[in-house]
Structure formats: structure tokens, C-alpha cells
Amino acid sequence: MEKTQGDFFLNVFAVVRLIPKGRVTNYGAIAKYLGAGRSSRMVGWAMNASHTQKKKVPAHRVVNRNGELTGKHHFPSPFMMQELLEKEGIKVENDKIIDFKKCFWDPMKELEV
DNA sequence: TGGGTGACCATAG
DNA sequence: ACTATGGCCACCC
Numbered sequence: 509m510e511k512t513q514g515d516f517f518l519n520v521f522a523v524v525r526l527i528p529k530g531r532v533t534n535y536g537a538i539a540k541y542l543g544a545g546r547s548s549r550m551v552g553w554a555m556n557a558s559h560t561q562k563k564k565v566p567a568h569r570v571v572n573r574n575g576e577l578t579g580k581h582h583f584p585s586p587f588m589m590q591e592l593l594e595k596e597g598i599k600v601e602n603d604k605i606i607d608f609k610k611c612f613w614d615p616m617k618e619l620e621v
Numbered sequence: 622t623g624g625g626t627g628a629c630c631a632t633a634g
Numbered sequence: 635a636c637t638a639t640g641g642c643c644a645c646c647c
Contacts, residue, residue, distance in 0.1 A: 535629055546630060546641070546642050549629050549644085550643060554644090573630060
């Protein structure tokens with residue numbers, strides 16, 4: 509339905525929306541979960557399209573493998589991402605997530621129990 | 622149809 | 635420690 513874009517994009521959005529509050533994930537995990545392998549770039553690109561999606565996509569919960577807010581620069585306001593993360597209870601410093609391992613949410617692990 | 626691109630990740634120097 | 639390069643795979647023109 510409404511395949512405005514590749515199912516991949518929608519799939520990425522779906523996974524991102526499933527991210528619980530106070531948790532974060534990385535592009536590689538999503539890419540792997542989708543079976544895209546290391547095409548994590550596509551995931552990031554999909555998030556870029558998330559801006560066009562009507563539904564709200566918590567892109568601020570998606571960070572790179574290092575736990576850095578790489579995509580913050582793509583937000584309406586680069587500070588919004590950090591603000592949102594802190595609002596969810598995630599400590600962020602220097603555009604990096606503290607205790608990233610604790611907040612890390614792996615779709616493969618959590619969804620594929 | 623083909624080429625360029627990307628909010629990445631991993632390895633090498 | 636940082637920089638450079640390759641690979642990856644889907645989307646857009």
C-alpha cells in the first residue's frame with residue numbers, strides 16, 4: 509500500500525518506530541535486521557526520507573556505531589536531537605551517548621527472541 | 622540501463 | 635590517535 513518508496517524505507521521506519529523510549533540503536537543493526545548487510549548507508553538515507561513521512565519517526569533514537577549523534581545535523585535543529593534524547597532519559601555529552609551499551613537496543617535481539 | 626550518491630562500518634597506514 | 639580508502643546496497647536522475 510502506498511509504496512511511495514522502496515519497502516526498505518518503510519521497513520526502516522517501522523523498526524525505528526519500534527524503538528522503545530529511552531533506547532537507541534545504530535544503523536548497522538537495522539541494516540542487518542533488514543538483511544541489507546552492511547548497507548547501513550541506506551538506513552541513514554531512509555531516515556533522511558523519514559522527514560517526508562507523515563508519521564513521526566524517532567530518528568533521534570538512531571545513532572551511529574560509536575553512539576555519536578551523527579544525524580543531528582540533519583534535524584530541523586541540531587540541538588533538538590540531543591534534547592529529545594535527554595528527555596527520554598539518555599545522557600548525551602559532546603554529541604555522544606553515555607552508557608551507549610546500556611541504552612543500545614538491538615532489533616534482532618529484542619524482536620527476535 | 623547505467624552512474625552517482627549517502628544521517629555508515631571496517632580495515633589499513 | 636587520526637586520516638584515508640574500500641565495500642555495501644538501495645534510491646534517484
